[in-house]
Amino acid sequence: MILERKDILGIKELSKDEILLILDTADSFIEISTREIKKVPTLRGKTVINLFYEASTRTRTSFEIAAKRLSADTINISASTSSVVKGETLLDTARNLEAMNPDVIVIRHSAAGAPHMLAGMVKQSIINAGDGAHEHPTQALLDMMTIRAKKGRLENLNIAIVGDIAHSRVARSNIYGLKKMGAQVTVAGPATMIPRDIEQMGVTVYSSLDEAIKEVDVIMMLRIQIERQQQNIFPSLREYAQRFCLSKKNISLAKEDVLVMHPGPINRGVEISPDIADGPYSVILDQVTNGVAVRMALLYLLTGGKA
Amino acid sequence: MKNKNRVVMDAEAIDRSLTRVAYEILEKNKGLDDLVLIGIRTGGICLANRLQRKIAAMEGIEVPLGILDVTLYRDDLLRTNKKPRIGKTDITFSLDDKKVVLVDDVLFTGRTIRAAMDALIDFGRPRLIQLAVLIDRGHRELPIRADFVGKNLPSSLWEDVSVNLTEKDGVDEVVIEMDSEE
Numbered sequence: 001m002i003l004e005r006k007d008i009l010g011i012k013e014l015s016k017d018e019i020l021l022i023l024d025t026a027d028s029f030i031e032i033s034t035r036e037i038k039k040v041p042t043l044r045g046k047t048v049i050n051l052f053y054e055a056s057t058r059t060r061t062s063f064e065i066a067a068k069r070l071s072a073d074t075i076n077i078s079a080s081t082s083s084v085v086k087g088e089t090l091l092d093t094a095r096n097l098e099a100m101n102p103d104v105i106v107i108r109h110s111a112a113g114a115p116h117m118l119a120g121m122v123k124q125s126i127i128n129a130g131d132g133a134h135e136h137p138t139q140a141l142l143d144m145m146t147i148r149a150k151k152g153r154l155e156n157l158n159i160a161i162v163g164d165i166a167h168s169r170v171a172r173s174n175i176y177g178l179k180k181m182g183a184q185v186t187v188a189g190p191a192t193m194i195p196r197d198i199e200q201m202g203v204t205v206y207s208s209l210d211e212a213i214k215e216v217d218v219i220m221m222l223r224i225q226i227e228r229q230q231q232n233i234f235p236s237l238r239e240y241a242q243r244f245c246l247s248k249k250n251i252s253l254a255k256e257d258v259l260v261m262h263p264g265p266i267n268r269g270v271e272i273s274p275d276i277a278d279g280p281y282s283v284i285l286d287q288v289t290n291g292v293a294v295r296m297a298l299l300y301l302l303t304g305g306k307a
Numbered sequence: 308m309k310n311k312n313r314v315v316m317d318a319e320a321i322d323r324s325l326t327r328v329a330y331e332i333l334e335k336n337k338g339l340d341d342l343v344l345i346g347i348r349t350g351g352i353c354l355a356n357r358l359q360r361k362i363a364a365m366e367g368i369e370v371p372l373g374i375l376d377v378t379l380y381r382d383d384l385l386r387t388n389k390k391p392r393i394g395k396t397d398i399t400f401s402l403d404d405k406k407v408v409l410v411d412d413v414l415f416t417g418r419t420i421r422a423a424m425d426a427l428i429d430f431g432r433p434r435l436i437q438l439a440v441l442i443d444r445g446h447r448e449l450p451i452r453a454d455f456v457g458k459n460l461p462s463s464l465w466e467d468v469s470v471n472l473t474e475k476d477g478v479d480e481v482v483i484e485m486d487s488e489e
Contacts, residue, residue, distance in 0.1 A: 002390050021392075028376065028393040037429045040379040070379075300379075301390055 003301040007119040007126040010135035011176040023145050025297035033292055043072035046303050047102040053079040053109040058264050059129050063106050066295035098122040103303055125302040133167045139263050140173035142291040146283055147218055150259055155182035160212045163222030163271055164193040170263045175201050188212030192233040209244050213254045220261045221246050221271045237270050247273035259283050311485045318479035324457035328439055329361035331455050336406055339368050343405045347423050348376040348394045350412030353474040373398035380422035402431035412470040414440040417451035444468050
């Protein structure tokens with residue numbers, strides 16, 4: 001089994017076998033990050049460009065560390081310090097980057113479909129590091145890797161995703177992936193944060209946190225995107241927290257060995273209470289560790305030889 | 308289409324060779340102090356296990372055993388589009404100042420061993436590295452030789468040498484397979 005594609009744009013396009021190949025490869029890469037010399041020579045002479053049009057700490061650092069641990073050269077471009085502020089279009093930026101012959105371009109953009117457009121225009125491999133409210137494939141892969149490592153499987157697990165489902169690329173990619181791998185997914189959030197056609201993705205919808213997390217194996221809390229509060233999709237953070245904050249009070253509704261996940265950054269006391277975020281159920285930092293391995297796996301699988 | 312397969316070692320022959328190799332490892336290293344075995348994935352793992360058991364039976368001591376996947380150090384990795392699956396490397400002990408015996412099934416071009424040595428040195432600074440193989444079939448492309456050899460098996464380049472072991476193939480035997488183009 002080899003990954004026969006140029007780009008990783010979303011989980012929607014990936015087959016179950018491709019997801020398994022990526023997760024298995026990532027499992028083997030974990031060990032490299034525990035060595036004293038955290039570097040293998042595999043991608044020597046390859047260049048990875050991180051092109052970030054939106055703020056990011058975790059994802060950008062994770063891609064950079066992943067590329068460096070494989071000995072690739074990395075260049076980071078963030079929109080705020082690039083020619084974007086002079087009015088250069090995405091396409092012109094991409095064509096200029098292409099002219100410098102990198103091998104992989106990792107892109108995060110606020111417009112859904114931006115990585116797909118780029119993939120069609122340049123010969124380099126494109127990895128989607130989050131496009132608008134559309135997909136965030138590497139986050140879903142690292143989430144699935146973390147669940148599989150802790151539970152030993154993905155099939156037949158009950159997984160609740162809670163928060164702003166409508167604006168969450170993390171939720172969308174995870175739903176595609178988890179359904180493909182045979183898990184049952186429930187979602188919950190305020191009505192304004194649940195997309196109208198979400199049932200068509202094969203998930204069960206609840207309007208309360210307590211119902212959604214009853215007897216589940218995994219709870220994925222999403223970040224409340226405070227920057228969107230101006231759009232009036234929820235009345236106040238306080239009210240949101242009262243209804244949807246995962247805390248000591250409600251966690252006992254889930255299974256005894258429940259995993260609590262969060263893609264970060266956390267709003268402590270809004271979607272998750274500090275004692276849960278730092279508590280024994282939390283695998284939030286495992287997610288971050290596994291993220292490096294997943295991104296190493298993708299860079300390895302995508303960087304081909306002579307086509 | 309005639310595929311002529313020739314069995315060149317059976318279970319007994321393999322076992323006797325490994326017993327001798329185990330004794331030679333002890334003799335050359337004057338005991339077990341600081342000795343560790345590293346099996347190269349995948350062919351070397353079973354053999355390293357067997358050597359560990361034989362040494363334990365002789366000396367009553369279990370020497371540390373690690374598993375090394377050399378794929379990420381291969382020199383042909385970016386020349387093909389076929390990406391080999393990455394196996395797990397599992398070395399839970401320090402290699403600093405250790406006498407490392409690398410174990411593999413077949414020594415051929417020497418490129419795998421080059422990759423393995425580069426990998427080992429990323430794990431620390433061993434006092435020395437030795438190489439134990441069940442079969443040396445010649446045709447080296449790098450200046451590399453084995454310290455312990457089960458059997459020297461002169462072969463032609465259009466032959467395939469495969470080492471089958473009970474743990475993974477259900478039977479212990481070494482087979483020479485002729486490519487059917489002949």
